[in-house]
Amino acid sequence: MEGEESPPQPLRLDLIRAEFRQICSIDLVGQTFTARLYFEFLLGDAALDAELLKDMDEEKTSWKPKDGGGAPARFYTQHVSWMNAAEPPVVLVNKLVEDGKDLRFSIEVHGVFLQRFECAKFPFDIQDLSVKVEFQLANQGRWPVNISAEKTDNCDVNDAHFIWDNEYMLGKMVSIAVRERRVLPTRTYQHVQFSCFVQRKPFFYLVNVSLPNMLFALMAGVQFFVSLDKVAERAGISLTLLLVCASYYQFSASLRPRIGYFTILDEHSLCCIWLVIVMVFWVGIITSVKSNPETVELVAACCFCGTWFLMHCFFLVRFWMAWRLAKAFLAEPLKEHDRQAKAILCKQSTTSAFYPEASRTSRSLTRVVKVAPTPKPKPRMAFSRSKSFT
Numbered sequence: 225m226e227g228e229e230s231p232p233q234p235l236r237l238d239l240i241r242a243e244f245r246q247i248c249s250i251d252l253v254g255q256t257f258t259a260r261l262y263f264e265f266l267l268g269d270a271a272l273d274a275e276l277l278k279d280m281d282e283e284k285t286s287w288k289p290k291d292g293g294g295a296p297a298r299f300y301t302q303h304v305s306w307m308n309a310a311e312p313p314v315v316l317v318n319k320l321v322e323d324g325k326d327l328r329f330s331i332e333v334h335g336v337f338l339q340r341f342e343c344a345k346f347p348f349d350i351q352d353l354s355v356k357v358e359f360q361l362a363n364q365g366r367w368p369v370n371i372s373a374e375k376t377d378n379c380d381v382n383d384a385h386f387i388w389d390n391e392y393m394l395g396k397m398v399s400i401a402v403r404e405r406r407v408l409p410t411r412t413y414q415h416v417q418f419s420c421f422v423q424r425k426p427f428f429y430l431v432n433v434s435l436p437n438m439l440f441a442l443m444a445g446v447q448f449f450v451s452l453d454k455v456a457e458r459a460g461i462s463l464t465l466l467l468v469c470a471s472y473y474q475f476s477a478s479l480r481p482r483i484g485y486f487t488i489l490d491e492h493s494l495c496c497i498w499l500v501i502v503m504v505f506w507v508g509i510i511t512s513v514k515s516n517p518e519t520v521e522l523v524a525a526c527c528f529c530g531t532w533f534l535m536h537c538f539f540l541v542r543f544w545m546a547w548r549l550a551k552a553f554l555a556e557p558l559k560e561h562d563r564q565a566k567a568i569l570c571k572q573s574t575t576s577a578f579y580p581e582a583s584r585t586s587r588s589l590t591r592v593v594k595v596a597p598t599p600k601p602k603p604r605m606a607f608s609r610s611k612s613f614t
Contacts, residue, residue, distance in 0.1 A: 234363070234368035234370040235297075236267070236268055236369075237267060239264075239371065239372070239376045240265065240375050241262070241330075241376070241378040242261075242263050242376065242378075242398070243262040243263075243382065244261055244381040246334075247353065248387075250353070250392065250422065252343075252479070253478075253481050255341050255481055256337065256339065257339055258335070259334075260333070260334040261355055262330070262332040264329070265328070267297060267326060270326060271325045272325055275296060276294070276295075277296065278296035280322070280327075284302050287299055295367050300367065300369060301318075301329050303359050303361050304331060304359060306333065306337070306356070306358075307357075307415060308339065308356050309337055310336040311336065313335025313336075314335060316333060317330055318332075337354075343480050345487070345550065346488065348546035348547050350422065350550040351421070353419060353421070355417070356416070358416075359413070359415070361413070362411045362413055363413070364412070365411075369414060371415070373401070373416065379398045381395075388422075395422065395423065395555075397557050399417075399419045401419075402415075402417075429479070429489060433472060433489060434489065434493075436472055437492065437496040440500065441495075441499045441532060444462055444500045445525065445532070447506075452510060452517055452521065458507045459507045462506075463504060473490070473493045476489055477490070492539050499528075499531065
């Protein structure tokens with residue numbers, strides 16, 4: 225109908241640069257990490273629109289919707305929201321500059337971000353540190369935005385300032401995804417998810433938790449060398465080792481968040497405790513055997529050694545497989561369970577179309593794009609302003 229207004233044209237924002245400039249801390253128990261990040265967006269042909277150039281030197285525009293006319297670019301940039309931040313991060317850089325016929329919006333922040341860490345393979349786990357940046361302007365509102373990562377060719381994770389390299393290995397791959405968040409049945413918001421990946425070094429936990437538990441479980445068999453008539457001495461050995469194993473289990477539990485499932489380290493510790501508990505009960509069982517107790521004791525000793533050996537062979541294989549899988553994921557962080565996005569591993573130069581002075585050294589970059597891209601709306605131009613902006 226002639227009386228209906230055409231829908232507003234979204235302002236296109238091309239993410240051209242994203243960096244983890246510093247990863248300050250990783251708190252597994254609190255499930256947070258602290259980082260300093262930098263993002264840069266390109267507003268194509270935005271400098272051709274005089275109304276978009278208003279209040280460029282201000283952090284917040286003085287323009288109000290009731291003033292009429294088109295919204296300036298600073299109105300869009302002041303609606304940046306950090307979706308998984310524990311609290312609003314500290315803004316270090318917030319610039320909007322003119323570059324020929326385009327505009328560049330750059331923002332750098334330092335803050336604490338919430339992240340759900342998966343600990344099923346702990347201490348062979350690999351974690352993704354993700355930051356979600358959203359423009360709080362609904363796609364169905366008066367000032368929609370269209371975020372794109374197609375031109376993102378300058379991403380980096382600064383490993384020179386990564387001080388946690390004694391506990392984690394920092395991956396060289398990053399992932400970028402443009403997603404939509406649905407708030408109401410008629411309201412959706414676009415955001416960028418920028419992730420890097422770290423793999424834990426398990427040496428500390430293997431030496432300080434797994435190895436002692438393994439030896440304590442083996443030491444429970446020392447009671448087979450004690451005479452059968454010395455019941456108190458045999459029981460004392462098993463009970464003492466049981467208390468020590470339980471204390472080590474509590475120590476390992478304090479190193480991870482309170483989760484509703486067992487980690488691979490928990491399973492190993494519980495199996496060692498179970499073996500010691502069996503030996504505690506064996507002290508009472510062997511005293512009730514009247515016929516050939518020495519032969520029964522010898523069979524029990526062989527069963528104990530065989531159980532201990534097979535159990536630790538099983539866990540050694542599991543530890544090795546978990547380490548291999550984590551290492552492979554760090555080299556190529558594909559997320560097959562993610563239906564909204566897929567990872568494309570490519571080799572490309574760090575020489576950017578927007579940064580010709582960048583190094584020409586070839587590097588690996590993981591870019592994430594939508595599997596089923598939606599039709600691209602026409603970018604907002606100076607000569608095609610919608611009537612709904614007035």
